[in-house]
Amino acid sequence: MSETEDRERAVEDREHTVEDREHTVEEFADGEIRSYRGRVDGWLLAVYAVLAVWGVYYLFAFWGGLGPGQGR
Secondary structure, eight states: OOHHHHHHHHHHHHHHHHHHHHTOEEEETTTTEEEEOOOOOHHHHHHHHHHHHHHHHHHHHHOOSSOTTTOO
16 A cells, blocks of 8 residues: 555545544433534524623623612
C-alpha cells in the first residue's frame, strides 16, 4: 500500500467515525432521556439572542431600587 492510499483510508475512517457518532443515540434514566448529536435550528438561536439582549436591557433599566411598593 502506498502512502497516498493510507492517507485516503485514514480520512475515510475519520469521516465514517464522525458520521457514526452523529447518529448514535445515548440513553439515560432507563431510556426516559435520549441524547443525540444534531444541529440547533436558526429560530432557537434567534430566541437565545433575543433573550440575552432583553436580559441586558432589563439589567440596566430596572435593576436596583427598593423594590415594588417600597419607594415613597
